[in-house]
Amino acid sequence: MLHALPVLRRLRGRPARLLRRWLALSLLLSGLVALFLPASARGAPGTATVVSARDLPAGSVLRAGDLKLVDLPDDVRPQGAIGLPATVEGRLLVGAARAGEPLTDVRLLDAAIPGSGDPESSTVPVRLADAGVTELLRPGQRVDVVAAAEAGREASVLASMAVVAAVGAQAARDPTAPSAGSTGPLVLLSLPSAIATRVAAISLERSITVTLR
Known part of the structure; x- marks a missing residue:
């Protein structure tokens, strides 16, 4: 009977040790899972x-x-x-x-658009000579603005890297307008103010188109 007492004491202590080891292992696994989770x-x-x-x-x-x-x-x-x-x-x-x-x-769009209040940029509406080109344009796209060759004048680039701010709906033909030959929808182009003024003025006299970037 005396020899059995140490054995009983060891058996009584073993569940507690196992529980402590299990808890420590659980905490370690939880930490590893948390570490590698997004x-x-x-x-x-x-x-x-x-x-x-x-x-x-x-x-x-x-x-x-x-x-x-x-x-x-x-x-x-x-x-x-x-x-x-x-x-x-x-x-x-x-x-x-x-x-x-x-x-x-x-x-x-990283350029000024109507109502933005940026004094360095303006948005000018133009009607392209070929309405089919307008259908290819998307807001934010960059284009070069070209004045067509007319009345002995060669074609010329009016502006480079203009930003398409918006593309309007198809407009009705107005035979009294200076640009009567252009019946495509209006395209809003965002440009530096000085260049925008020049593009707007020339678009009243000559046909305008764009080349895609």
Whole structure:
């Protein structure tokens, strides 16, 4: 009986040791899992990011109601994402965006658009000689503006790297307008103010087209 006492003591202590080892192993495994989980799964705080509040078509001039601010983990936040709605409002969306899509710098027109108040840039409406060319244009696209050869004058480049701000709907033909030969939709081109004035003046006298960049 005396010889059995040490054995019983060892048996009574073993469950406690096993429990402590199991707890230590569980804590170690939990730490490893948390270490290798992505930030989003760990519930890590994200970075404020501007996303579209609804589906937006290309060429939209962004307003407060089109935007919302959400927190995105850094590992899923796209490069160039914007964090301040005030820097997005009033700018033109180059391509269509789905609801909840983060807005990045490359999706926004980097030139002035109507109503932006930028004194260095202006937006000039022109009607291209070939309406088929207009159908190829998209907001945000860069083009060179060319005056066609007419009345002994050679074709000339009026502006380089103009930005297409918007493409209007097909307009009715106005035979009394100076550009009666051009019946395509109006195209809004964003240019430095001095160049925009020159393009606007020449477009009243000569046919205008663009070359695509």
